[in-house]
Amino acid sequence: MADVTLKGIVKDFGSTRIIHGVDLQIKDRELIVFVGPSGCGKSTLLRLIAGLEDITDGDMFIDGDLVNQRSPKERKIAMVFQSYALYPHMNVYENMAFGLELSKHSKEDIKDKVMEAARILELTPLLERKPKQLSGGQRQRVAIGRAIVRNPKVFLFDEPLSNLDAALRVQMRIEIAKLHQDMDATMVYVTHDQVEAMTLADRIVVLNAGRIEQVGSPLELYHRPRNKFVAGFIGSPKMNFIEAQVTGVAEDGVELSVIGSDPVKVAVDPTGLAVGDKVEFGIRPEHMGSGTEGELSGKVEVIEELGESHFLHVRLTDGSLITVQGRGDATAKAGESCKVKLDCSHAHVFGGDGFAFSKLGTLGQHEKTATLEGA
């Protein structure tokens, strides 16, 4: 097992720069998740770690060794691909053993390793089958098994669950989490699914347009996003952003008028803010409520019922559309006017440059440990 260090990693494809100088320290035995919208460079970054792409500039260290010029094999990494990348003409056993056959392992040794991996992944009854006789989840387990038998320093996962259906995705997610616990291995996991990122990660790296937006524990990113991009990307449905004006500045926070509402107080560090400044007020759907009382007023346009909760899509008086989450069944009806209540202890304030003003006050227990770890 090993740590991975990225120093000023740059990657160009022709004249297009895909990765703009990424610095990152991945700790030993950590499960780190790269998340971001498609085209943000998360898969490229993983392929750079794997050695499938050449690094244009910067240095990469695995276990303290500079690996810029090393082949994937010499880096002692194993990779699980989104498309599984199984050899279609080989059976499950051969697929897992193929990578070992040329190395110095004896036949018995290979067999032991493969049988052990098959046992862990519950593939033992399927060893004689060809990939096309397997379900998607089984294929993905074979791909993971192929990685396990090589006993790598670092496991790399490139969107391993995105070809599976929703139910299987949840199940495999749990299996990967369990695998990480059992193997105690360094794992780098790429996904565009923020639920996967939140549930699996020790730390999440949010990438956007080839740059790291924020690195931190899942709850740190949720509660203290560094900027509007991270705030919008983490959490589903996404955070609402509403225009607001600063009406008062105090040491313990700022007072805002959200589209003409009575002032609400948000506990953020007000450095750099003055009365009259225009800012963006950010609040998650789960931190709002609808009813007859509230700071904002609007009209319900669409209702989405989920059973255990519901979403109201409310058109505010300034024309913006926000999402409000409520528990249980919705009482409101589409087309009705309603008031929206804000829980400002969970609100965020973003400046014109998109950066968040840091939050004040005591943190929740989870948040605190998360922040310490991420620091």
Next chain:
Amino acid sequence: MTLALQQDGTATRKAKRSNLSSARLRAAWLFLAPMMIALAAVAGWPLLRTIWLGFTDANLTDLSQSQFIGFENYLSYYDGEAYGVLVDAEWWNAVWNTLWFSVISVGLETLFGLLIALILNAEFKGRGLVRAAVLIPWAIPTIVSAKMWGWMLHDQFGVINEILLGVGILSEPVAWTADPSTAMWAVIMVDVWKTTPFMALLTLAALQMLPGDIYEAARVDGINPIRVFFKVTLPLIRPAIIVAVIFRSLDALRVFDLIYVLTSSSTSTMSMSVYARQQLVDFQEVGYGSAAATLLFIVIALLTTITVVAGGLKSGEGEQS
């Protein structure tokens, strides 16, 4: 009552469905008919007529005077001596020549085709141009390339002799297509030159169908490229190569134009088709020639069936997911 109604309903549905499917069937036959009629006219009728003529003593001077003579064209005995195609040494020589030509030329074409396809499958500048250029020999009509090579291989005026004499490999000109020891090799070389692009094209198509991710997986596993080729690439493109070999073998077994233009009716290169033509046209023995043509048909049909069955079984192993 209810039961009766239900049965009634089922019966109506069944009738409706069969009406629909019979309408579809009619439409299908309607669309198939023109092609079936055309095939019957240009392939079925000549084939049946050739088989029939093989059982007659027809002669090119007057086809209307032919008589049914049973298997005499194939095998007959007069005064204890056997006659007929089946005991004709020249026929068996032609069969041997054809098989020799087919095995060697198709073998070489498959090998070179695979090599060229592997090169063309790699990323390099001007790949499109090279791909087009490689296809040129295949696009030239056989008769033209045969004539062209005929001149290039000419013993007195040929450029091949000129070059080989010039660099000192030969001390005197060689009659490549006339000398029995080189004639077959000359024919094989021209055929390989002409048809390798076809094999390269089919193999390239198969190579392009291969998923790229398994090669990355192999790279991550650190498996060397030669091993990847034999353990991954070759098994996966084998079904396509078998199909290509069947196509080419069918062509090679009935080779005519190339051999006829390059070496005329020389015994050392005579193929089954050239033999049949010689009997039919030069000797005007339509009955005897038709018998030879029928045997040619049977040999090709047999070999193809064997190849398809054997190849089909094999291609079943190289399953693609």
